Amino acid sequence: MTQIEPLYDKKYHCEMCEQSFTTKKVRSRFVKVIRFDTDFAPIYADGFENPNLYYVNVCPNCGYSFTDDFNTYFPPNGKQLIQDKICNQWAQHNYGDKRTIQEAMNTFKLAAYSSTLKKEKHIVSAGLYIRLAWLYRSTDVHEQEMRFLKLALKEYTDSYRTGDYKGTQVSELRLMYLIGDLSRRIGQTQDAVRFYSKVIEKQRQSVEPQIIQLAKDRWQEMREAKVVSGS
Secondary structure: OOOOOOEEEEEEEOOOOOOEEEEEEEOHHHOOEEEEOOOOOEEEOOOOOOHHHHOOEEOOOOOOEEOOOOOOOOOOOHHHHHHHHOHHHOOOOOOOOOOOHHHHHHHHHHHHHHHHHOOOOHHHHHHHHHHHHHHHHHOOOHHHHHHHHHHHHHHHHHHHHHOOOOOOOOOHHHHHHHHHHHHHHOOOHHHHHHHHHHHHHOOOOOOOHHHHHHHHHHHHHHHHHHHHHOO
């Protein structure tokens, strides 16, 4: 009987160089989440795979990096920018096999650069930065975690301001909660309280009661911490 491996090959077409390539993805049966952090970072059971390591697809031929959330459309001059800034500097490297955490971090940075150059939606860039922050959290590199949480917060805030999250899997309620939670994590207490309150105000018309409860829990924790500190 053939043993089923956790990783399988998925074929992609590079919109930059028009080449096809394969990259690893994780079979869902080998993913087991035991809990989620307050910013929705999944905590995986020991011995199971972390699919975030394989979230980004990197073309080994030209270096253009993207996720399934990227738009295939390139704005005027977008391809030329990526050609100049990424492809022309690319020393061929294949990220299509099993990845270490460090290699996965590299792929997120490549994708974030690609996203910036082609002016992807803020919500897409935010998703890259927060996942990269989660990887740094899993390796206890606090300074880098904070760096990328701040970048994620900026992109989420811009997404909320421009409305470019509409039509994606991220609801307005989830987005407001995330802005609140990332604000709390980086010490922007007033913004955190403001956005948690925005979430709680939506409780009567919300179809996501679990997010309402998360906001209430965080708001209460902050209130108790303020009482304890005497501020």
